[in-house]
Amino acid sequence: MQTATPRKVEHQQTDRGYVPVYATGVVEQPWSSYTRTDHEVWDTLFKRQCELLPGRACQEFLDGVAKFGLGDGGIPKFAEINQVLASATGWELVAVEGLLPDEVFFDHLANRRFPVSWWIRKPEQLDYLSEPDLFHDLFGHVPLLLNPVFADYMQAYGRGGMKAHAIGPEALMNLTRLYWYTVEFGLIDTPQGMRIYGAGIVSSKGESIYSLDSDAPNRIGFDLARVMNTRYRIDTYQQTYFVIDSFEQLFEATRPDFTPIYARLRQSRPHAAADVLDASDRIYHCGSREGFAANADT
Numbered sequence: 001m002q003t004a005t006p007r008k009v010e011h012q013q014t015d016r017g018y019v020p021v022y023a024t025g026v027v028e029q030p031w032s033s034y035t036r037t038d039h040e041v042w043d044t045l046f047k048r049q050c051e052l053l054p055g056r057a058c059q060e061f062l063d064g065v066a067k068f069g070l071g072d073g074g075i076p077k078f079a080e081i082n083q084v085l086a087s088a089t090g091w092e093l094v095a096v097e098g099l100l101p102d103e104v105f106f107d108h109l110a111n112r113r114f115p116v117s118w119w120i121r122k123p124e125q126l127d128y129l130s131e132p133d134l135f136h137d138l139f140g141h142v143p144l145l146l147n148p149v150f151a152d153y154m155q156a157y158g159r160g161g162m163k164a165h166a167i168g169p170e171a172l173m174n175l176t177r178l179y180w181y182t183v184e185f186g187l188i189d190t191p192q193g194m195r196i197y198g199a200g201i202v203s204s205k206g207e208s209i210y211s212l213d214s215d216a217p218n219r220i221g222f223d224l225a226r227v228m229n230t231r232y233r234i235d236t237y238q239q240t241y242f243v244i245d246s247f248e249q250l251f252e253a254t255r256p257d258f259t260p261i262y263a264r265l266r267q268s269r270p271h272a273a274a275d276v277l278d279a280s281d282r283i284y285h286c287g288s289r290e291g292f293a294a295n296a297d298t
C-alpha cells in the first residue's frame, strides 16, 4: 500500500486559516496504516455526532449515514463505500492528501468524484482543525451524495467551477460563496422544522448546536445572487445561514448560466456576513449579533 508524498503548491485561506494546498492528487487510501488511535478518533467523533444529529440534520443525511454503515466500527474503507455510492448515484470517493487546487477539485466534481482527505485528526483536535480531514470530508459530505438531486447539484457545481475559473477570480469568489453557504453551511426548512445539511455544520459538534439554537446568527431564505454576493467568516461560526426549501430548489436555482449574474455582481458591493437586507431578504430569524467581531469577513 503506497502513500504519496505530499507536495505543497500554495497556501489557501479556508475556514480554519491558511493551509497548504497539495498537488499530489489522488492516492490509494492507506487503510492498513491507520493506527488504533485513528480508528478510535473516528468512533468518538461518529458517536458524538450521531447522538446529536437526529432532529437536527435533515433526514436525507441521516439516511445516508445509515445506508453506508459509517458507524460499523473504525474508519470506513473507501472501496466499500464506493460500491454503495456507485450503484446509487454513480459517484465515487477518491482519497487525497489534502486540499486541491481549484481547477483540480472542480474537475473531480464535474466527473462525479469526491475527493476525501485520507488522514484523520489527532485526539487533541476533536473540536478544532486547521484543514479538512477524513471525518469532515467523509462524514460531513458523503452521505448526501446518495441523494440523487444533491448528487446532481454537486456535479453541476463542479462544471460551474470550471467555467468560473476560466472567467476570472471575481466569478470564482462568487461561486466559492455559493459552496460555502450551501454545501458547507446550508440549512433546509422541512415540514418537521429547520434542519442542517451543510457538511461544515454536521461534522462540528459546536456548530450543530449553534446553527439551529443560537439567537446570534441570521437565518435567511436562500437566494442565489444574494448568497454569491455575501462575504463569510472563516474564523468563527457563521453570522448568517441561508435556508433552502428543498434540494430541488437548490438545483433549479443553479441551473442557469451564471455568466450574466457574475457580470451584474461586479457592479455591486458585497454584503457583510452579518448583514440583513430588510427590503429583500426572506428572514427566518434576524440575529442578535451577540459576540460578533466586526471587520473580519472573508
Ligand SMILES: [Fe+2]
Pocket (backbone or CB within 6 Å): 132, 136, 137, 140, 141, 184, 199, 200
Ligand atoms: Fe468541506
